Amino acid sequence: MIDNIGFIGLGKMGMPMAKNLLNSGYNVFGSDVNESAINEFQSLGGTSGKFLDWLHNVQTIILMLPSSKIVNQVIDEIIDHYASDQHSHQDHLVIIDMSSSYPDETRKNFIKLEKKNIEFLDAPVSGGVKKAVSATLTIMIGGKVETFTKCKRLLGSIGSNLFHVGPIGSGHLIKAVNNYLSATHLLASCEAVQLLQNFEVEPETAIHVFNQSTGRSSSTEYKFPSFILTESFDSGFSLELLRKDLEMAKQLFLHAGAMTNLPQIVFDRFDNASHTLDQDADHTEIYQFVSSYLLKRGKSNEKDSETICSSSNSSISF
Known part of the structure; x- marks a missing residue:
């Protein structure tokens, strides 16, 4: 029997993930606010429509x-419109x-959904658009082991590295x-490369040395060669989304x-950087923002440093 899957959110990551589900034999119902995304999804063989229209046709919603x-x-809309008696013949x-x-x-949503006999997992991903396309994402799953086991085959159609990391909310926590770690590596690498460039060390040379040494990271091994040194800045993950994730991590530590x-x-x-660069800037464009402050000198730098770090008492001046 072909499983019916609902997929809400057909963006840069969601579209290739939904495509991989279709390629794995699932019947996928998709919803998105972007009409062009809906058209693309239909061309791939998916069934589109408002999710409340297909809610009772699916066993799982992503x-x-x-x-x-x-x-x-x-989730609140699903709860308001979900009638368990219509699923009495299904899981x-x-x-x-x-x-x-x-x-x-996530934990609050779990409690609300459990009251309606709706099972829930948090399963954020890592790997970017490239790994979404190749179905090799890393997926960090929080929730009941029984629910994870039930969904393991489905998740395996999207990612190649599945980790059940703990109770509900654990997936979003570790993501x-x-x-936060990824952003810290990237920021430090950008500052290091531009510092070395000031001493006439070419960025390509610096990155090559780092990647053969202990200073390497996913930023030096992948982001710099693919998006920064090429000046394409098109990783597919926006600066604004990373800023949002960093705000979340900051609050967790706090x-x-x-x-x-x-x-x-x-x-x-x-x-x-998100307030300085274009609204739709890629997160790898932080490299260009770093160049605006790292090696400025004198009074003009003091003014710029105050502007750059005005949102925090824990600023750094150069």
Whole structure:
């Protein structure tokens, strides 16, 4: 029997993920606010429509949405329109939130859904558009082991590295921390490369040395060669989305009472970059923002440093 899957959020990541589900033999119903995305999805063989129209035709719904706020709205609508008696001949409905949502909101949604006999997993992904296309994403799953086991084949059609990391909310928690680490690596690498360039070391040379040494990271091994050194800045992951993830990570450290100001410093850099660069800037364009402050000198630099770091008391001046 072909499983019916609902997919809400057919963006840069969601579209290739939904395509891989179609290629794996699933019957996929898709929804998105973007009409061109709907047209593309239909051309791939998917069935489109407002999700409330196909809600009772699916066994599983995947959410790939830009914020917790939107995830909460969609889940509330599902709860309002879901009638368990229409699913009496099927397994319970399962919702999988693959967005980068706030863990606390995820736990609240789990409680609401459990009251309606709707199963829930948080399963954010890492790997970017390239791995979404190749179905080799890393997926970090939080929730009941039984629900994860039920969905393992489906998730395996989207990613090649599946990790059940703990109870509900754990997936979103580790994803936020992962993106914080990724952003920190990227920022440090951008500053290091531009510092060395000031001493007439070519960026390509610096990156090559780092990648053969202990300073290497996914930023030096992948992002620099693919998007920064080529000046394409087209990774497919926006600066604004990374800023949102960093704000989430900053709050997690803050609420835990962690004695560190590094999450605040990293957030401030990306937050100021998001206000300085174009609204739709790629996150790899942080390299260009770094060049605006790193090696400026004198009074003009003091003024620029104040502007760049105005959102935080934990600023850094150069």
